[in-house]
Every structure is written in structure tokens, then in C-alpha cells.
Amino acid sequence: MSSINYTTRTEGQTKINTIIWTVPNFVNLLENKVIREFRTEKSKDPTADASESRFQLKMQFLGRDNDIIEIYYLSPNPVFLKSLLTICLKRFEERTIVIKEYHTIQANKWQYLATLFKRDIASYEGRDVYLLSDGSLRIKFQFMVTNDIKVEHSNVPEAQLSDDFENLLNNGLFSDVTMKSAEGTEYKVHKAVLASRSAVLKAHFEHNTTECYTNTIESPLEADVLREVLTFIYSDKAPRVDEIPEKLLAAADYYQLNRLKSLCEEALHKRLTVENAIETLQLADLHSANTLKQLTLEFIKDGQARLITTTDGWAKVKSVELIKRIYEYIMADDVDGDIK
Incomplete structure (x- = not known):
């Protein structure tokens, strides 16, 4: 069983939550191909109000031989925080491997923090790199929550710009150009949106190109891939990136959509x-x-x-x-x- 040491302290307007998570016999846990996820128990902070819950932590093991360990955390409340992840080494040494500056996170939603690699935990030469003398893995989390910028419940509605633009794609309102897939499926789209998001698509509307006169763009992409690309262009979201990362990587490279390309690389790395x-x-x-x-x-x-x-x-x-x-x-x- 793993153990948790949870402490909190306040410095000015900032509450610092420090969690030390110790997992014994960690190499044995990695060799267990059945366990794909390991998390802390949900519990109450005895030093806090009864209504305030602790942060939760989890590890996900990826790859055939658990070669990749992704680390996540979950906050019970929407907060504005800075996070640090530190590996506790032998002889009381520590190594901070991740620092994420202040940003807003949602409540009760797992947040990615870092990736560890099996080779860094126990090397193939027999050297325990990140393990303590007793074979346990000990990692320290620090979550610094600023009370003066904490996200509170209010009457201000959430931002919906991406949803509004996606609706613009879905209903085709005020469209001024048609984009065709390789099979001939047509999508009613907008020159200004396409040109602002992709240098390749922008080039279709510059100078005396055929598209300037026909207001039609012929795409080499299949309909389902083109639809996903357009969804990303309008909303900055890629709902199917984990399903078809290979096809979307090719499409992102073709249309020079760098963020979509990065999302595809991440999805392919995970598998x-x-x-x-x-x-x-x-x-x-x-x-x-x-x-x-x-x-x-x-x-x-x-x-x-x-x-x-x-x-x-x-x-x-x-x-x-x-x-x-x-x-x-x-x-x-x-x-x-x-x-x-």
C-alpha cells in the first residue's frame, strides 16, 4: 500500500499544499501488466474545513511494458494555482522535474502534470535512478493556490467563443466558400476563418487563384478527416485525435496546423x-x-x-x-x- 503525507501552510494570500506520495516496491508495480492505473484515496484534509477536500493524485501506466508513467492531479475546487513535482532521491536529495506556472484549473477534472519513463526509475544497468534505498518511489507535489485570484462561483457565464465558431461551421451561416472532400462531400465555410488559421488555406484566396473565382476548395482529405480538421480550425478542438491520429497528423502537416500536429504527436506517443x-x-x-x-x-x-x-x-x-x-x-x- 502507498502512503500519503499531506500538509498545508499559508503564506500571505497563498495556500501551499504539499503532498509526499510514497509507493513501495515500485519496480514490482511496473512489472504488473494488469495494473494500468494507480491513484490515491479520496479523503478529507483534517486541517481544513469539513467541506474542503484534498487534492487527489494518480499514475497511468502506458506502453506494452509500462514504459511510460503519466502523472495527474485533481482539485476538488476551481482554483488558480502553481504546481511543482519533485522526485525524492537517496541521501535526502531532491530533483524538481516539473514547474507549471499559475493557471486556472477546473474542479473535479484530472489535470496532466508530468511524464516519467521506466528507464529513469530503474535503469537497465541495475542502477536505481529515482528509487530510494528500499526500492520505493517517493514524489513530492506542491500546489500553491492564490486565494486572491481563486476562481469562485459567480453569475459570469463561461467563455463560449469556440462553441460559437463551431456552430458557425455546423449551420454554414454567412458562408462564402465551399470546401470539398476527396469523395465530393461539401462543407460551407468562411474565407476569413480559414485564412486566419492556415497559411496554406490563406494562399488559396490570394492573387489570381482558381479558388478566388470559383469559391470552391478541392481538398485531398477524406470526408471524416476533413470534417475533423474543420472542427479544429473553427473551435481549436480535435475530438477524434485519439481515434485517427495518423490521418490527422498528415492533414495537420498538409495545412500547416501546428497545434493539431502537436496533439497528434502526443496521441501517437501514448500508443x-x-x-x-x-x-x-x-x-x-x-x-x-x-x-x-x-x-x-x-x-x-x-x-x-x-x-x-x-x-x-x-x-x-x-x-x-x-x-x-x-x-x-x-x-x-x-x-x-x-x-x-
């Missing part, structure tokens, strides 16, 4: 396994997804190379340049170098 590592690396290389490329190369280097050479993806590799790049990255001393 990274030994079996799909080569395909993911090829996809990242094709669409200049440098963050995903770096993370995939790190995954391959981190003790996975031998296993990956037995997969179907490796057997189908035809690019000598790709094989050379993997080899050079694995053998390089400077793993932090830029990917060319």
Missing part, C-alpha cells in the same frame, strides 16, 4: 509500442513531426532495439537511410543532439 515503433518513426519522418521522432528514437534506444528488429515493421523497412539514422542514434554519445 507507442515495440510492434508499431518503426511505423511510427516512418510516419514522424514523413510529416516532419520532430518531437514524435525524438521520442520514438529514445524509445527504440531504451533497450527496445533488439525486440524491434523481430517485428513485421522492421522486416518491411526499405529505407537504408532510416536504418542508418536509428543506428547512429543508438550509438551516439550525445543523445540530446538535434535530429537532422
Whole structure:
């Protein structure tokens, strides 16, 4: 069973919540392929009012061998806070690995804080990197809540700009251009919105292009992908990014939608396994997804190379340049170098 040490103190207008979470025999927990999530119990803070609950914490284990550990927290109230995550090391040493400056968070909604990697917790050379002498993992959270900027319940409605723009897409009101999918499905859209979000789409309306006269844009994307791209352009949301990240990555690269591209890279990184590592690396290389490329190369280097050479993806590799790049990255001393 894990243990929690929860303390609070006040400095001026700021309440500092400090949580030390100790998980014993953490390597054994990682080797348990059944457990995919581990969280603290929901409980009351004995030093606070009866109506005030504590922050909750959880870990999610991702990857076939639990190679990635994502850490989340949940606040019982909407607050404006700064968060810090610190790893407690041997000999009373500490290492702060994440600092997130003040921002507003919603109540009772899990908030992503950090990602740890299995290789950093217990290295393959037998060195316990982040573990204490007894094999436990101890991490310290600090949540600094500013009371003077705390988000309170009020009569001010929530911002709905993205919803309003999405409705503009859905009803086609005042549209001045038509966008067609590869199958011919038509969407009534607006030049000003498209041009403000994508340099590629903006170019369709500049100079003496065909689109200027026909007010029609022919897209190479399938209808379901184009619909998702337009939803992102209008609302900055991508509801299906976890379902079709490969297709959306290609679309985001094509229309130069950098934030959507980053969301796709994150989704593909979360589903990274030994079996799909080569395909993911090829996809990242094709669409200049440098963050995903770096993370995939790190995954391959981190003790996975031998296993990956037995997969179907490796057997189908035809690019000598790709094989050379993997080899050079694995053998390089400077793993932090830029990917060319």
C-alpha cells in the first residue's frame, strides 16, 4: 500500500499544499501488466474545513511494458494555482522535474502534470535512478493556490467563443466558400476563418487563384478527416485525435496546423509500442513531426532495439537511410543532439 503525507501552510494570500506520495516496491508495480492505473484515496484534509477536500493524485501506466508513467492531479475546487513535482532521491536529495506556472484549473477534472519513463526509475544497468534505498518511489507535489485570484462561483457565464465558431461551421451561416472532400462531400465555410488559421488555406484566396473565382476548395482529405480538421480550425478542438491520429497528423502537416500536429504527436506517443515503433518513426519522418521522432528514437534506444528488429515493421523497412539514422542514434554519445 502507498502512503500519503499531506500538509498545508499559508503564506500571505497563498495556500501551499504539499503532498509526499510514497509507493513501495515500485519496480514490482511496473512489472504488473494488469495494473494500468494507480491513484490515491479520496479523503478529507483534517486541517481544513469539513467541506474542503484534498487534492487527489494518480499514475497511468502506458506502453506494452509500462514504459511510460503519466502523472495527474485533481482539485476538488476551481482554483488558480502553481504546481511543482519533485522526485525524492537517496541521501535526502531532491530533483524538481516539473514547474507549471499559475493557471486556472477546473474542479473535479484530472489535470496532466508530468511524464516519467521506466528507464529513469530503474535503469537497465541495475542502477536505481529515482528509487530510494528500499526500492520505493517517493514524489513530492506542491500546489500553491492564490486565494486572491481563486476562481469562485459567480453569475459570469463561461467563455463560449469556440462553441460559437463551431456552430458557425455546423449551420454554414454567412458562408462564402465551399470546401470539398476527396469523395465530393461539401462543407460551407468562411474565407476569413480559414485564412486566419492556415497559411496554406490563406494562399488559396490570394492573387489570381482558381479558388478566388470559383469559391470552391478541392481538398485531398477524406470526408471524416476533413470534417475533423474543420472542427479544429473553427473551435481549436480535435475530438477524434485519439481515434485517427495518423490521418490527422498528415492533414495537420498538409495545412500547416501546428497545434493539431502537436496533439497528434502526443496521441501517437501514448500508443507507442515495440510492434508499431518503426511505423511510427516512418510516419514522424514523413510529416516532419520532430518531437514524435525524438521520442520514438529514445524509445527504440531504451533497450527496445533488439525486440524491434523481430517485428513485421522492421522486416518491411526499405529505407537504408532510416536504418542508418536509428543506428547512429543508438550509438551516439550525445543523445540530446538535434535530429537532422
